[in-house]
Amino acid sequence: MLQIEGSIGKPLEDALPNLVTELGLTGAANKLGLGKATLNYWLLKFGISVRRVALRPGDSLEISSN
Numbered sequence: 001m002l003q004i005e006g007s008i009g010k011p012l013e014d015a016l017p018n019l020v021t022e023l024g025l026t027g028a029a030n031k032l033g034l035g036k037a038t039l040n041y042w043l044l045k046f047g048i049s050v051r052r053v054a055l056r057p058g059d060s061l062e063i064s065s066n
Helices: 002-008 012-032 036-046
Strands: none
Touching: 002 012, 012 036
């Protein structure tokens, strides 16, 4: 974990949500050099939930944090 944090330059709990959003689970795991199971375990450990939403063309979604 520490080695990966050093290579990306920020804490995993800050970097993982953006990586998964931009690249998906498989892409994020590949970029970090991890297996998907390890990435899923880290997401669970940090309390990061991953949700999928299907939108029709022209629909939009607003995400707010509490």
